[in-house]
Amino acid sequence: MKMIRGMFVSLALILIWSGEAKAQDWWWGIMYEMSATSSLPGNSNMDFDFIEDFSFRGIGIEARYLPEPGAKYSFGFNASWNVLNEKSEFGTDRNTISLSRTDVTGTQLRYLNSVPLMANASYYFGGRGGIRPFIGINAGTYYIERRVDIGVSAVVEDNWHFGWAPDAGIVVPLGGPEVAMLVMARYNWAFSSDGSGDQKYWGFNIGIAYR
């Protein structure tokens, strides 16, 4: 509950703060998000590589406050929904689950639904009107549900996690200074929670931002 309360307090502070900012200082973006776990280096969790397949399912929103046009930094928040899934056929290496004195084999459907709710700070290179590379840091909470279907049964585990996510990308102006394409790679790292190990996955996001 503390985690949920902290999340709402953080969002409330951001909204209060955003209300004092001018509308034109906020960039809003909607993102199409792809994800990958152990298909790239650096991805693992404490249990095993839960899902290996690349995911093309994800969506998110980005809100960034720039104190002045062409500013070098921004603050804001983002929320996403990332769905990773994998189907492992009977007889493949990954479809036997070994527990204490018990082994279970069957076609498995594995799902990881992740909803990051993050505050963001970014630093931009380049100047106003041009392509602007950026690096950023995100911190907040992840709601992560992991589910395994095997046979006609399902095992579901869901938890709230604290986490952080460094990212890097570029902002590309699209025909004017107030519409831009946003492309970024983000490394999501949700810390262990309630017996569920660290959850890590890459995000590859592309979207349109405007102000």
Add this chain to the structure above:
Amino acid sequence: MDKRFAGLRTRIGLLPGPVTVAFVLACGACYPDEITSADETDVVLTTRRTEDFSPYSTYAMPDTVIDICEDAADPECEDALDVDHSYDAQILSQVAARMQAYGFQRVPIDQVDGANLPDLFVLVSVFATERTAYTYYPWWGWWGWGGYWPPGWGPGWGPGYGGSVSVTRWDQGTLEIDMIDPIDTDVEQQIFHVQWAATMSGVMGRTGFDTARIDRAIDQAFDQSPYLGGGAD
């Protein structure tokens, strides 16, 4: 109108195309995969009391596959279905082949008596039953308004409690193999300890099970139990 907001409206007008594409690509469902055939429901579960099977080298196996719910009057078998015994010989032959592959020597069952006990008894049983599940689906979901919805339900129906209910029935068959040590018993409790057990279950298709599914399940049960061959070579 403020020129700035007028410009914003124009620019927002550019968004629906890519936004729509993003939503369509992204929002398939929380659970996008699905089971596409009955054999994908097959599950093989093995349990063991020990991993040291070196003391065991002989076994006896009755020439019968027992139908656990043969007695229809048994209250625990009220949802039981008739079992097709046409695969019994194949099942027993497959189990015997895998036991032999692990080095176990079979003792004919008619030669077994108190003075000539095998190290293990291997018992094979089956049962089939009708199952029912009540599943809550997101009303907007990937599954659409398929044939499994109750009559009269359709796209006009909305969620009353965050989801809609689907009632599903299926026939499920289970094959069980137990290895029992006749010496390792609990006299007070009057039980024989099962040293190894394999439970193979799956949804029966329109024609029940086929030989390929049965062979695959038995092979998988022994393949995932390599310790069985530890001391019997």
